[in-house]
Amino acid sequence: MIVDDEVIIRNGLCTVIDWKELGLELIPPAASAEEALERIPTEEPNILLTDIRMTGMDGIELAKEVKAMLPDTEVIILTGFDDFSYAQQALRGGVTDYLLKTSRPEEIIKAAMKAKQNIVEKRELLKQERRQRNELNKQTLMKLLSGGMPGAGAAEFERIRDWLRKEEGGRTEEAEAARVVIVSASGWGDKRFEGLLIGAVDNMMNELLTCITLPDRERLVVVLREEAEAGGEAAVTRAMRHVERILKCETFAAVGRSTDRYEQLPESYAEAERIYSFKGLIGSSGRFTCEDLKGRAGGRTLCSEQEEAELSALLMSNDATGLRHWTNQTVRAQVEDSAATPTTLQAYLHSVVLAGYRWLERTRTGEAAAGQGQALFVPEPPVYDWGGRPEDEVFKSLSGVMAAYHQSMDRTRFSYIRKAIDYIREHLDQPLSLQQVAGFVHSNPNHFSEVFKRETGMTYLEFVTQERMRKAAEMLHGTPIKVADIANRVGYMDIKYFTQQFKKHTGKTPSEYRQSPREPE
Secondary structure (H helix, E strand, O other): EEEEOOHHHHHHHHOOOHHHHHHOOOOEEEEOOHHHHHHHHHOOEEEEEEEEEOOOOOHHHHHHHHHHOOOOEEHHHHHOOOHHHHHHHHOOOOOOOEEEOOOOOHHHHHHHHHHHHHHHHHHHHHHOOOOHHHHHHHHHHHHHHHOOOOOOOOHHHHHHHHHHHHHHHOOOOOOOEEEEEEEEEEOOOOHHHHHHHHHHHHHHHHOOOOOEEEEEOEEEEEEEEOOOOOOOOOHHHHHHHHHHHOOEEEEEEEEEEEOHHHHHHHHHHHHHHHOOOOOOOOOOEEEHHHHHHHOOOOOOOOOOOHHHHHHHHHHOOOOHHHHHHHHHHHHHHOOOOOOOOHHHHHHHHHHHHHHHHHHHHHHHHHHOOOOOOOOOOOOOOOOOOOOOOHHHHHHHHHHHHHHHHHHHHHOOHHHHHHHHHHHHOOOOOOOHHHHHHHHHHHOHHHHHHHHHHHHOOHHHHHHHHHHHHHHHHHHHOOOOOOOOHHHHHHOOOOOOHHHOOOOOOOOHHHHHHOOOOOOOO
């Protein structure tokens, strides 16, 4: 705004300089300080270019009045008198610059651009301060929601409440209904774009809903203001559908309960977090509430003996394709179980991987007994992501077990004898002919029989019988399984014949052996 009571000067300043080209919008000029003061509260000029000596209020007094109303306004004084005392007085009043009316246009332009730069810098500083303040408040809110501030009291919640109200446009205490929603998005393929995708979702959520968004790794924690007319969960559904349509992606939203007070938001967050933990079990996209978790009392936590036997056979056969198929089928069956929970599924998959480790450990124990032991590294089971493909992680672990076993076999002399021994131990519940085992290790039966006796110190039949009796003895001392069932598990359908063989081998009947104290190893 230009203020001058001399019409020639006033019009000249408006027309001689191309203010628009300088990136400045020229408000209609004022013919007096009084007119300027009347218009300034409404028009709010960023830069005031004013004469110092005018009829009525002078420029210095005008500058003081304007600074009181709009402290960030930049004021440039123009005067026809080179009076140093006026200049000092003006600068003390917060004036940006002091120019003579005889100044060339470029000098006036320079002063105006300096004022513009001051405004831009102040605005940027305010933006930075607000961003830093918001970031700190968001970090504090995230800690309050997740229980990361156990000692937080009313003061912390009061500060966050004031900030939330301010961000929501100055809400009053009368309406604090809110809920927490945890949102993730997928569908852009390359994982490198996940950050860009969730950033785009973040921007759209702030446009579509009255909310505060808190980026949390590759997802968003949304504190959603509950507008009475918006319909809560329905508002989330509408927003998510819009996001999916515009961004060409899929979204997953875990919707926590609605709360009446901001202090109750941690409860809503805890519920949303629990719902989110079921991602992949209840679906990979959609809007979900605690109602969608009803009936999920928990699925299986342990793999069965049959599954363990199937796994052992696959690991021993070094059949990667068969192992992949078995893993996919086994894991998917549990993921799709309508009763499964993250805890029970994690336990089940852990048991599958541990079954592989136990098999590897048994073969390692056998190698040590034969004087061929190799130190094998057994990795820790992973933590599974239900939103992805947990079967891939299970297969990766089991593939490592299979590779470790067969690599150790390749380092031993007559490794096919070692594999034959492991095969025998894994199939003691089945008929085990010499021809069958020799065929498994791709060896001529006669040659296999000769080498087997040389390496183990006993005939094939003696070794199989010894292993059957060893396993039976372990079960008699270590389990309450019935003798008849034990006989079946070590390959004997006739319990009488089993009893005879067991007594011949140990000097005691199975029942006597079970009652006897365990011999020290």
